[in-house]
Amino acid sequence: MTKILHLAWNDIQIEFSERSTLIFFLILPIVFTAILGNTVGGSAPDETADTRLILLLVDEDETDLSMALTAVLEESTLARPVLRDRTEAVRLLEEEDLPGLLTIPAGFAASLLAGEGVDLRLATAVTDNRTLALEQAVAAAARQVDSAIQIAQASVAAAEQIRPFAHEAERQAYFAHALAMAQAQLAAPPAVLESNRAAVPTPQGPDGFELASAGQLVTWVLITLIGTSAVLVNERIGGTLRRLLVTPTQKVTIMAGRIVGRLSQGLLQMALLIGAGALLFGVNWGNSPAALIMVVTAFGLAATALGLLLGALARTRSQASGLTIMFSMVLAALGGAWWPLEITPASYQTAVQILPTTWAMKGFTGVIVRGHGVAEVLPVVGVLLLFALVFFAVGLWRFRYE
Numbered sequence: 001m002t003k004i005l006h007l008a009w010n011d012i013q014i015e016f017s018e019r020s021t022l023i024f025f026l027i028l029p030i031v032f033t034a035i036l037g038n039t040v041g042g043s044a045p046d047e048t049a050d051t052r053l054i055l056l057l058v059d060e061d062e063t064d065l066s067m068a069l070t071a072v073l074e075e076s077t078l079a080r081p082v083l084r085d086r087t088e089a090v091r092l093l094e095e096e097d098l099p100g101l102l103t104i105p106a107g108f109a110a111s112l113l114a115g116e117g118v119d120l121r122l123a124t125a126v127t128d129n130r131t132l133a134l135e136q137a138v139a140a141a142a143r144q145v146d147s148a149i150q151i152a153q154a155s156v157a158a159a160e161q162i163r164p165f166a167h168e169a170e171r172q173a174y175f176a177h178a179l180a181m182a183q184a185q186l187a188a189p190p191a192v193l194e195s196n197r198a199a200v201p202t203p204q205g206p207d208g209f210e211l212a213s214a215g216q217l218v219t220w221v222l223i224t225l226i227g228t229s230a231v232l233v234n235e236r237i238g239g240t241l242r243r244l245l246v247t248p249t250q251k252v253t254i255m256a257g258r259i260v261g262r263l264s265q266g267l268l269q270m271a272l273l274i275g276a277g278a279l280l281f282g283v284n285w286g287n288s289p290a291a292l293i294m295v296v297t298a299f300g301l302a303a304t305a306l307g308l309l310l311g312a313l314a315r316t317r318s319q320a321s322g323l324t325i326m327f328s329m330v331l332a333a334l335g336g337a338w339w340p341l342e343i344t345p346a347s348y349q350t351a352v353q354i355l356p357t358t359w360a361m362k363g364f365t366g367v368i369v370r371g372h373g374v375a376e377v378l379p380v381v382g383v384l385l386l387f388a389l390v391f392f393a394v395g396l397w398r399f400r401y402e
Helices: 002-015 020-040 064-074 086-095 108-113 131-162 168-187 208-226 228-238 240-246 251-281 289-313 317-334 346-354 356-369 374-398
Strands: 053-059 079-083 100-104 121-124
Touching (some): 002 251, 020 251, 053 131, 064 100, 064 108, 064 131, 064 168, 100 131, 121 131, 131 168, 208 228, 208 251, 208 289, 208 356, 228 251, 228 317, 289 317, 289 374, 356 374
Parallel strands (some): 053 100
Antiparallel strands (some): 100 121
């Protein structure tokens, strides 16, 4: 055991003997996390923001009834009316790609009071899928205003049968009062029909910094751990492994020392990047340290084993370096480290289950986003350990010390 630790420590010292190592080990991962986190959308959404569809509104009637229609629209859950003059409204509709423009024509109130139809002109983008929602909001508001007028007129007719009005001003005052009461009742009806549907669970994906922090950890730690291949090839070509075999040191001890040394570097790097993600970007790395440690360790073993396998297959330094970069980038990208797998087709998500990075990202995002504990991460850990076992077995079988 002492020889294994001595060999591991020697590898760590050699790796960090150059200051440039720190750039790839810690600085660049943090820089890329900051850039990608802000690009994807690292800030939390504003839950108080008005998310209703903007409805440009031109009031050419400017009467109490047109203002009543505007007030009803303001209470809509679908549309948010924004009052503008015609010139400005037309410009905004064309230049700002807003979903719709409603014009309340002159004579709107007179036509409603006379029981005549009114043409509310709603201009929308023909290909805009928000059109239907705006049409529904406008139609509902118009029906509410029309219903209030009909109720007020019926109230006036009933009052006249009981006692005729002394003059037209009294009749108009009664109508205005009845209309106001009808509008108030329609705005807050005593009975409301609610339609409830069973909640359909939707995939919960990571936000900007959660994805960036976990994704960059996977990407850069892969480079460190798959870099085991370059170390082994260098030692084989340089004759270091042959010289070690001359000493009273078993092959298994030599290989264990190399693996422990490289795995220790990966675990250290992951610990530093997790700390940076929490302190610098506010990423909550879950409520179960044990679950996080299990995922980190399993991913570290799988990546180190892959490095051993590539080291057994590579014959030259350039091959080892090229395979390290290629496998790290391709596996990270395909496995969801650079974009959420939730946005990809179902067939793609199924296909990438054969990659260890897919399972690593599944484990990290499960801990970060869904608060998974030990029981929930066990399947992910089991798959990653299976990858490690297969890679180690094939790598040791194909490895040559000379």
